[in-house]
Amino acid sequence: MSMHPITLKVNGKPHTLLVKSNELLVNVLRDKLFLTGTKYGCGIAECGACTIMKDKRSIMSCLVPAVVADGWEITTSEGLSKGDKLSPVQEAFVDLAAIQCGFCTPGMVVTATALLHENPNPDEDFIRDYLRGNFCRCTGYVAMSKAVLAAAAKMKEEAQ
Numbered sequence: 001m002s003m004h005p006i007t008l009k010v011n012g013k014p015h016t017l018l019v020k021s022n023e024l025l026v027n028v029l030r031d032k033l034f035l036t037g038t039k040y041g042c043g044i045a046e047c048g049a050c051t052i053m054k055d056k057r058s059i060m061s062c063l064v065p066a067v068v069a070d071g072w073e074i075t076t077s078e079g080l081s082k083g084d085k086l087s088p089v090q091e092a093f094v095d096l097a098a099i100q101c102g103f104c105t106p107g108m109v110v111t112a113t114a115l116l117h118e119n120p121n122p123d124e125d126f127i128r129d130y131l132r133g134n135f136c137r138c139t140g141y142v143a144m145s146k147a148v149l150a151a152a153a154k155m156k157e158e159a160q
């Protein structure tokens with residue numbers, strides 16, 4: 001299998017990597033950069049566990065061959081916090097107990113962050129619709145919607 005050099009900026013940090021032509025971005029993040037917050041769930045764009053952000057939009061990294069991501073700047077769940085300070089979405093998920101087994105949580109908080117970039121004033125219907133591509137096997141959707149609403153309120157308050 002041929003190897004290809006790629007560059008990636010992940011959570012603000014540049015990386016140069018050699019990847020196989022059939023290697024998926026999710027696996028490069030997990031196995032080469034050890035950013036294991038990005039989960040490999042279904043591998044077929046059905047569950048959202050592998051969600052990352054590019055240009056403030058959420059994308060599923062199990063759908064992206066790493067060679068296609070050459071030159072991309074991306075954010076993973078690890079890049080949402082600033083040092084020890086959790087992002088408003090992460091904090092709200094913790095405060096409102098919107099985490100059960102935690103497997104879906106990194107993808108969910110990345111998608112919720114993209115949601116709030118797109119719409120800082122979402123209502124519950126918008127949130128439920130936006131999160132529909134992220135599956136939670138523990139079915140904690142009510143607490144998650146409330147957490148996104150709480151994060152939106154906190155971000156608005158902080159912006160004033």
Ligand code: FES
Nearest residue numbers: 041042043048062
């Ligand atoms: S692992 Fe990518 S959507 Fe399920």
Ligand code: FES
Nearest residue numbers: 101104136137138
């Ligand atoms: S918290 Fe367990 S899958 Fe969502």
